[in-house]
Amino acid sequence: MEILSVAFFIGLLAAMLRMATPLLFATMGELLTERAGVLNLGIEGTMLLGAMAGYLVAYKTGSLWLGLGGALLTGALLGLLMAFMAVTLGVSQHVSGLGITLLATGLSLYIYRMVIGSPSVPPSIRPFQILTIPVLAQLPVIGPILFRQYLLVWVALALVPLIWLLLFRTALGLKIRTVGENPKAAEVAGVSVYGIRYLCLIVGGALMALGGAFLSMAHFNMFLFGMVAGRGWISIALVVFGNWRPGKCLAGALFFGGLDALQLRLQAVGFQALPYQFFLVLPYILTIVALVSVSRRAAYPGSLLLPYKRGEA
């Protein structure tokens, strides 16, 4: 049977990495903000606006790199807005996050419609191409999976150890975690809680937008309204699923990405025994199960969802 061939599995695993890439960018962004004590529900909208901005800049300038820059900048700006709401004003994090998702989603559609109009065929860009690393790509099995990929896939994979190093092996990371666990203690120790949270939300927002841009600039070659399709929420789930640890988040992203890749391939070969929605819904169910199982041992950052007011005893 075709499903069980080696080629099928190699293709599946390569696709798994590609499907995991937007999740990885967004998850690492969300991990950073949550580690600093801010839940950013603006993630879904930030990804969509990032996808739109990256595509639009690339379409207008003809440069993919400028497109990526545009996406990063857009994400950073949305992160800044989130920081203003959740840190400076100190209003409810999840409601302001949802507000940002609504705003960014609306802006994505509005700006796209203003600049592109509504042509019957959405104009496409020349997207990022799959790169082949000489020699390594010739390795059996591993070669085609790992060394024949988009550049952004490698960037996403490299991001995981980088975030881990940042969080657990640098002074800045210690500050971030302290701010997330106990902002008062951080402030007493001379760490600027506001500064750290602003930094994390801005960088986190940029990473989320990059995840969106991967969709419109590599995975596809155009911007589609339903493009992000809940991947932002999946990333929120992944941070929980990964217990706020970069490595576990990577494992989760690969697993969820793998489910997505499997579902697409099974649909393509006409697999009927299970509805394809089953594979799409699994990440959500598994995350809720994971939430229940971790509810007893509190692994979340201690001050998550709590605004911090400077100078209060």
Place this chain on the structure above:
Amino acid sequence: MIALRLERRHPLPLWQQAILPLLSVLAALGLCGLLVLWAGADLVRAYAALFVGALGSRFAVLETFVKSAPLILTGLAVALAFRAKFWNIGAEGQLYAGATAATWFGLTFTETPAWLLLPLLLLGSFAAGGAWALIPGLLKARLKVDDVVTTLLMNYIMLYLVSALVDGPWREPVSQWPQSPEIVEAAQLPILLERSRFHLGIPLAFFCAGLVWLLLARTPLGYAIKAVGVNPRAAEFGGIRTARVIAVTALLSGGLAGLAGAGELAGIQFHLMEAISPGYGYSGIVVAMLGGLHPLGVVLAAFFFGVVNNGAQHMSRVTGVPTYLVEVMQGVTLLAMLAALLLLGSFAAGGAWALIPGLLKARLKVGNADAARALSTLGSRMAGPPGGIDPSLHTLHGAPVSGSPGGDAPPDSP
């Protein structure tokens, strides 16, 4: 005795409560005005077209009611839940649960007369939406599982369930798109005004707003809901069984959202499909916040967004401004309202200068027995802690005040 530090905030006169949503709406109209100008349209003409499109004729007005009804119900669902600090972000999924139940009734009971089928269908939708919300409600109440994330994720579980249903067992063979067959006529909500889509679900939505007002203002359960929302620990000490109250709130909240689904399915669409709601569940959060989590406010806010939703098509035709302006407006309104609430908190705490965070801290000490009672009359509807409130009192997940008796429980947070 637990020492609680409270921000002094007097109940505000009605005009002050009404001024914040108005300011937020004006801010949103102003900021979105930039987008209108970008589209090359005249600002006054565009907004005039928006309101003409929504209120310019008998049919337009009735359509505005059609568009407002689901927003009233999801707005009530969110408002009720937020009052108990059950962060129900899942009204969208609960709406779909209600619509799915309505479809099941409408496809199964083909011989039942309308006078029997309609009440069953509405009850069934209420129960389905309620049950869907009860899962995260119980997880929060019993296991302290974070409700923001679970309610959010359950939206997608329900959406994929509906997708699998209309693409599988319920798929109408002749249609091009995945959708269920039409529900029987007896299951369709009757049209109350001729030459319109003004169906029974619309007065029902207003009726529900009245019931929620009655519940919150005049019943022990409503009191318990508000007390739990203000401080679950204090409420528990005051003899309120917090876990049960959260579960019941979840059930009622989900039920209201489920009714919104029944209204859309049995009043408008008649076929179950993936696109039955353009995000009414999420808009419900905007409506609830804009309405100050008060049933009357919810009705007014829902009507406003009904106007905006309904008028956008006309505005787009006349001026060429994309209808997506509506989504932007929702987001901006929500953010503006959040900022405005902060202003209210600081204003009440001692004047406009309190806007500078931490400058003025008017606090009083109260014993816990008084706390729930005192707080329930205060501006407890705020979703976020206003400037200057001790964070430990306002942990969004009701974590105990540190050093309180029985404070061995782990703080409940995601």
